[in-house]
Amino acid sequence: MNQPVRRGPIAAFFVGLWDVMNFTRRLIVNFLFFGLLLFVVMIFVIAAGSGAIKPLSERTTLVLAPEGRLVEQYSADPAMRALARMTGDKGAQEVQLRDLLRAIDAAREDKHIERVMLRVDKLQPTGYASLREVADALARLRQSGKQIVAFGENLGQHQYLLAAQADEVYLDPMGGLILEGLGRYRQYYRQGLQEKLGVDVHVFKVGEYKSAVEPFILDAASPEAKEADLYWMNDVWQRYLADIAKARKLEAAQLAAGIDTLPEGLAAAGGDLARFALQQKLVDGLKTQEEVENLLAERGVADADAETGFRSIGLDGYLALLDSKRLPLDKRPxxxxxxxxxxxxxxxxxxxxxxxxxxxxxxxxxxxxxxxxxxxxxxxxxxxxxxxxxxxxxxxxxxxxxxxxxxxxxxxxxxxxxxxxxxxxxxxxxxxxxxxxxxGIFGMIPNVTRTLDRIGVHTDGVGTTRFAGAFDITRPxxxxxxxxxxxxxxxxxxxxxxxxxxxxxxxxxxxxxxxxxxxxxxxxxxxxxxxxxxxxxxxxxxxxxxxxxxxxxxxxxxxxxxxAPSPFAQFMAGLAGSRIGALLVKDSDIAQALLARAMPEAGAQLxxxxxxxxxxxxxxxxxxxxxxxxx
CATH class of the missing domain: 3.90.226.10 (2-enoyl-CoA Hydratase; Chain A, domain 1)
Structure with a gap:
């Protein structure tokens, strides 16, 4: 039987003092933890109350200014998306196609929406199929009698397909707009891989048009690849010109001629891209953002407290309003x-x-x-x-x-x-x-035997069959x-x-x-x-x-x-997406760092x-x- 350890009075004093300090430390840590937890819960409750959806006033202008990539489905969880918006991380921002279409279609029937202001400068290039769906929705909105006013500082041809659907298109006097056509160019690595590095790439495929592997075995695109690419690209491009011509009441041939004679036309415009776009009738006028906002304030309802200067609602706010009207229990098939x-x-x-x-x-x-x-x-x-x-x-x-x-x-x-x-x-x-x-199907296997030979490295060994180790890229x-x-x-x-x-x-x-x-x-x-x-x-x-x-x-x-996102992701998204949460993250570097660590990651996109x-x-x-x- 073990006897209890007897301590002297001095040892007992220090042991007791340590126990008291340890108890005090745990007590303080617990107080801090529960205090922080209570603080977060209070912020969330207050934010939920402050984020109540307000009814839409009459004669409101819907401002559609999507930023980021147009996607079918978000690639990040709700919390990371909210953090990206608050911290201004433009590269991580995404706009769901379905949400943009839903807002446009709802505005067509919404009696409170008087007109739409369209800003697509920050919408990143995407495929033309998605853009045409949005363009068709904007055309339906315009046909319903709702006015669309588009403004841009610098517009690419992807963005212009949407802007062209507006009743009026304005470009900043210092801005630019060029239609250039479709191109598809890739780098070819055969010489660099085979002659410079000694890497041989073995390709296995079926079909002369399966050109995905060509950059690794050729120095330029094959005739078959060029033929196939140009065939479908010309079809897409002619459709693009037809869509623009229809929206702007122009001729497709006129648009094509403007591209072919771009050097001469731009020189005649004194190198002024905005003026050239006006001469080509791609835009209706040259105005600054402030001038366009003043115009909309005159046509709509001026609001000195609004950032735009007129009564308006943004895409996110309008989607939240639409979501609030959804039935909680929808039993329809x-x-x-x-x-x-x-x-x-x-x-x-x-x-x-x-x-x-x-x-x-x-x-x-x-x-x-x-x-x-x-x-x-x-x-x-x-x-x-x-x-x-x-x-x-x-x-x-x-x-x-x-x-x-x-x-x-x-x-x-x-x-x-x-x-x-x-x-x-x-x-x-x-x-x-x-x-x-x-x-089609393809396979591709690199071989670095010659690469290793150049530095004096060789592979050798034995195998039980002729195919043992046969797929080793360091062997011929x-x-x-x-x-x-x-x-x-x-x-x-x-x-x-x-x-x-x-x-x-x-x-x-x-x-x-x-x-x-x-x-x-x-x-x-x-x-x-x-x-x-x-x-x-x-x-x-x-x-x-x-x-x-x-x-x-x-x-x-x-x-x-x-x-479905996890409950924690939903909680953090609700907190980060609220006004108070946004204010905390915006003004606090520490809060940004903590949130970035705490929020669930969507996973590395390899x-x-x-x-x-x-x-x-x-x-x-x-x-x-x-x-x-x-x-």
Whole structure:
């Protein structure tokens, strides 16, 4: 039996003193912790009260000034988005296409919205399919009798497609606007890799138009790549000119001539881009922002307390107002929308990426939900891994087998693997300017044997079979290994074209004629039977509802099936998005640092090729269905 340790009076004194100090330290820390917790809760409660939605006054101007990338789905959690807005991180800002369309369509019927001021300077370039959906919504708004006034300081041709839909377009006298056309140029690395570094790149593919690998094996684009790219780009560009001409009541040929004679025309305008744009009738006048705001104050209701000088509401505020009017319990049958945006890779992926497991799980959730009667798969993807694409395609097929119609709505890009996940839908919709097709497979393996030779490093060893270590990039590639890989690629292409033929009810030979890695515009794809209808998301939703016999719009609910943010993310977003939270973050460097550490991260966005090269499943060969297309 252990005897208790006896301490002398001096030792007992110091031990007791230490216990008292330790108790006091814990007590103070606990007081600080609970005090901070109470402080945060109080701020959140006050912020929630101060953030109450106020009713919209009559004769309000809706200011649409989207900033950042136009996306189908946010790639960051709510808290990180709120922090990006407060700290002014423009590079991280995103605008959901669905939100922008929802605001424009609601304003058309809103009696409190008198007109719209459009500012698109800070909207980053995106694909023309998405822009055309927004442009169509603005055109409908204008046709309803609501005035649209657009202002810009410097406008690119992507942004101008939206600005051109306004009744009046004003440009800052010191601003600029140039229409230049579409171009697609890439760097080619063959000489640098093979001759300078000694890296040999072995390529395996099917289809002379599958040009994604060309930069690694050529010094310039192949004739086939140039032919295919120019074919679909000319189609998209002519449509762009037609859209601008229609909105501005001009001739497309006049716009094209203005581009061809740009040096002479700009010289005649004294090098003044704003004046040149006015002469070309691309804008209606040259005004500063203050002059435009004064104009809107005169036409609307002046408000000295408003930042704009007139009674107005911004996009975020208007969306919050619309959200406050939603019914908490909506029992109408649903058309579910599942977004597939970004590269298609294996496993679970965050928003803004397509995961074979995660996206399939969302489709399965829609299949198991009795309230969901039909599904729209919104695709904006260049493709990716073949197996991950097949996982998603199988879920589309399972939805159809369960009796739930599936309609695909293609966004800016639905090529290669993006087409793979689309082909089994009951109906495929695409905008005429969507980029699709690229039905093909490729594989690429670098070899650094010559690189190592140059520095006197050599690889040697033994293996139990002729293929043991055969995929090691530090050893010369055996021709037999190349034959194995090409057989896998050939089989992948046969699977791809065979599945497309079965899904589209066409002979394999007919699919091969329009496949072979070739890219098409949405209009060209429809002509070749790869797309059923031309139209945007609303047309796809209406089709899905009709197939499920849900009746007219308003008799069913559209619900996006997405991975819900965690309660902590929602709490932090609510705090950071409030006025008090924004004030704390804006004025305190310490608060910014703490919030940045505390908020959940969306995960590192690794590039597709880097992830594919890792091959986490241990497979030495992985077929890819990816399209390096776009501009």
């Amino acid at each position: 649903q058309v579910a929308v599942v977004v597939a945006e970004g590269e298609i890779t294996d496993g679970e992926q965050p928003a803004g990426r397509v995961g074979g497991v995660s996206t399939a799980a969302l489709l399965r959730e829609a299949r198991d939900d009795d309230d969901v009667k039909a599904v729209v798969l919104r695709v904006d993807s260049p493709g990716g891994g073949v197996y991950a694409s097949e996982q998603i395609r199988r879920e589309v097929a399972a939805l159809k087998e369960a009796g739930k119609p599936v309609v695909v709505s293609m966004g800016d890009l639905a090529a290669s693997g993006g087409y793979w996940i689309s082909m089994n839908a009951d109906r495929i919709y695409a905008d005429p300017s969507t980029i699709t097709g690229s039905i 590639m055996d021709p037999a290994v190349g034959s194995v890989i090409q057989s896998i690629i050939d089989k992948g292409y046969a699977d791809f074209t065979g599945k497309v033929a079965a899904a589209r009810n066409k002979p394999v030979e007919a699919i091969d004629e329009v496949a072979r890695g070739r890219v098409w515009s949405g209009a060209q794809a429809q002509e070749r039977g790869l797309v059923d209808e031309l139209g945007g998301l609303q047309a796809a939703l209406a089709d899905a509802a009709k197939r499920a016999r849900l009746g007219e719009a308003g008799k069913y609910r559209v619900r996006y099936v997405e991975k 590039r597709f090729v880097e992830e594919a090269a890792k091959s986490p499943d241990g497979s030495p060969v992985k077929a890819l269905a990816y399209c390096f297309c776009g501009f």
